[in-house]
Amino acid sequence: GFSSGLTIPGSLQIILRHYQVHRRNIGLSLWGIAALTPFTLGPFIGGWITDSIGWRWLFYVNIPIALSVAAFIAILLFGREMEHHHPPLDWPGLLFLLIALATLESALDRGEIISWWRSSPIIFLGMISLLALMVFAIWEWYGRHPLLELHLLKRRNFLIGGMVLFFTILLFQGSIALYVVGFQLVMGYSAWLVGLLILPMAIFSKISFILTQRLLNHLDARILAIFSLLGFAAASFWVSSYNHPASFSELLWPQAFVGIFLGSLFPSINTVALSGLSGPAEMRGTAFLNVLRLCGQAMGIPLIATLFDRRTILHAHFLAEGNSTVMAHTPTISSSNIHIVHYIAHQAAMLAFNEIFYIAAWGFLLGAGLLLFSKRVP
Incomplete structure (x- = not known):
């Protein structure tokens, strides 16, 4: 992946x-x-x-x-000119996004096996995903070099x-x-x-x-x-x-x-x-x-x-x-x-x-x- x-x-x-x-x-x-x-x-x-x-x-x-x-x-592509001037990677944003998507996908993949919201692990994964996604959105909205340009949603x-x-x-x-x-x-x-x-x-x-x-x-x-x-x-x-x-x-x-x-x-x-x-x-x-x-x-x-x-x-x-x-x-x-x-x-x-x-x-x-x-x- x-x-x-x-x-x-x-x-x-x-x-x-x-x-x-x-x-x-x-x-x-x-x-x-x-x-x-x-x-x-x-x-x-x-x-x-x-x-x-x-x-x-x-x-x-x-x-x-x-x-x-x-x-x-x-x-x-050997010998072709390459540009190396890139803005710094938003590592905190990447971490928050990774946690949000990984926990959400884990909940979706395992939900049918362990009975969805009747299961404590699914509730835990869902809460972690939602929290990480909220922190990610706040961080990206006010970040100088955001991983995703959320302002485009305006x-x-x-x-x-x-x-x-x-x-x-x-x-x-x-x-x-x-x-x-x-x-x-x-x-x-x-x-x-x-x-x-x-x-x-x-x-x-x-x-x-x-x-x-x-x-x-x-x-x-x-x-x-x-x-x-x-x-x-x-x-x-x-x-x-x-x-x-x-x-x-x-x-x-x-x-x-x-x-x-x-x-x-x-x-x-x-x-x-x-x-x-x-x-x-x-x-x-x-x-x-x-x-x-x-x-x-x-x-x-x-x-x-x-x-x-x-x-x-x-x-x-x-x-x-x-x-x-x-x-x-x-x-x-x-x-x-x-x-x-x-x-x-x-x-x-x-x-x-x-x-x-x-x-x-x-x-x-x-x-x-x-x-x-x-x-x-x-």
């Missing part, structure tokens, strides 16, 4: 520093396409590796790839853009993780087949991203962002409408539909948030948005997974309560009725799956409505 967190701002800084001004849009377009790749091609490649040679190879292949990329970058577009980015990536990352894992557990798909379901998203997102770079020069970014969120909402409503085991082709089309809007969503939201900023202020704003994006990704998976588990248990309870055969044999259910229990568990998981995407759809609609209150982006 520490190493991967360095790659996003590091790679962006390299492009902004070493690309000529009139070719910078090309570099940023290539960078944006690369940034979308893990969401889209990751499940496809990972599914093939898992089914073909085993899940451990997902980690083994990282070694030669990382070493090769590091060597390639070293060769390309700008309406940055505040709205940051909020929409955080909750959009949270819902998107959580629902994609549920999509990948849920179809393996609920419908018995292999990792390879689930990767194939995500593949259309990879194809169409690249095309739409290239078109977005051209449209942003001629169109208000708010329109693109709102249009993309409406597309995400429509796709989520689409997925939530399946009340029976859908065929592979039926599941494929919503992902292609999402891919059309994925390439335009995040560039347009970033443009809205960073509108009116330039130079160092724009770089500080970009760093702030990257933190929000990473936090949304990290929190989305455990939150959506927990909500899915809770709703599955609730639906299973009501489905079993309405089945006299199951209730008559509880708790010593006979082997002849075990298929009824499995069927109820399967249907409960499908209902919970639909509910998650229904909630996500309304979340995307809320984000689109919130963007209406932002200022026009020239």
Whole structure:
């Protein structure tokens, strides 16, 4: 996590520093396409590796790839001029932020295991996270060289853009993780087949991203962002409408539909948030948005997974309560009725799956409505 967190701002800084001004849009377009790749091609490649040679190879292949990329970058950047005049690092701010995020993520990851707020450790972790976050906010607001420029939140577009980015990536990352894992557990798909379901998203997102770079020069970014969120909402409503085991082709089309809007969503939201900023202020704003994006990704998976588990248990309870055969044999259910229990568990998981995407759809609609209150982006 520490190493991967360095790659996003590091790679962006390299492009902004070493690309000529009139070719910078090309570099940023290539960078944006690369940034979308893990969401889209990751499940496809990972599914093939898992089914073909085993899940451990997902980690083994990282070694030669990382070493090769590091060597390639070293060769390309060797001898280039580098600037060393940077403001001092805000070590207290970094420590407070680290404590806040680490305790919060620990609470999210362990909450389902140790019964959330009924557990003393979760309450303790939550209080520590909240306290550290409050101290961090006060320290950064009055600091001379803040780690995150919180004063940017006084700008309406940055505040709205940051909020929409955080909750959009949270819902998107959580629902994609549920999509990948849920179809393996609920419908018995292999990792390879689930990767194939995500593949259309990879194809169409690249095309739409290239078109977005051209449209942003001629169109208000708010329109693109709102249009993309409406597309995400429509796709989520689409997925939530399946009340029976859908065929592979039926599941494929919503992902292609999402891919059309994925390439335009995040560039347009970033443009809205960073509108009116330039130079160092724009770089500080970009760093702030990257933190929000990473936090949304990290929190989305455990939150959506927990909500899915809770709703599955609730639906299973009501489905079993309405089945006299199951209730008559509880708790010593006979082997002849075990298929009824499995069927109820399967249907409960499908209902919970639909509910998650229904909630996500309304979340995307809320984000689109919130963007209406932002200022026009020239």
